[in-house]
Amino acid sequence: MRKLILTFISILYIGCAIAQTKDATEKTGPETVVQKHRLTDSVVERFSVLKSNKGIRQGLYQALYQKNYALASGYYDNNKRAGVWHFFDNRGHLVQNFDYRTNQITYEAPEDSTSNLQYFVDVKLNDSAKTTKPLKVGGRFFGYLPYLNLFKLPPDLMNLNPNVSFGAVELLISPLGRLASFKVHVYSGSFKKTFNMSIDVPDPADKIFVPATVNGEGVSCRVLIKCAFRNDGGLEFY
Known part of the structure; x- marks a missing residue:
């Protein structure tokens, strides 16, 4: 009988652990890794991809000019640009905001x-x-x-x-x-x-x-x- 109770408690513990892991995954999102790719001699893009499928971008994206200035900054959701992205010139000045929720340019600098x-x-x-x-x-x-x-x-x-x-x-x-x-x-x-x-x-x-x-x-x-x-x-x- 004691062995049966211990087995039942073990099953409950494992079930709770799985549920907690699932909840943590849902809160933090899928596991990703960071990759880099050189667009030109002076521009490098840095982005996150799914660890389980490195062909799918997920999370923060940045393009950097000469490692000092951001040219683009935004987020990917399942390989699609999501939310508001910000674009800059090679001196770090904001030149455009684009909202991918409405597919509209919300700001264009003079x-x-x-x-x-x-x-x-x-x-x-x-x-x-x-x-x-x-x-x-x-x-x-x-x-x-x-x-x-x-x-x-x-x-x-x-x-x-x-x-x-x-x-x-x-x-x-x-x-x-x-x-x-x-x-x-x-x-x-x-x-x-x-x-x-x-x-x-x-x-x-x-x-x-x-x-x-x-x-x-x-x-x-x-x-x-x-x-x-x-x-x-x-x-x-x-």
């Missing part, structure tokens, strides 16, 4: 003459025209990194003089806010060459913008991004 981005609408403007520029989720630095990362100088141009050479990414955004054209211009002294890039970019989200407008109507707009060349022939913000 842009001044120091910006590397220029905008050209494909319509004639008069003095009374009210215009808005196209917006990219991720802001004016982190949001445009994917396009820069898709290009590298071909081997026959790797010997360009870095003192007189620079690149320019040109994106054409349609009146509906879709990527319509993607080019990279290479300049070196009097030399110029244009590369037509595929608009079938790896991440479908990089095809989508908030379109430019003139007097409230969507219009085509070209975004020009001045870039420098890295030693490996890749592009980085000028």
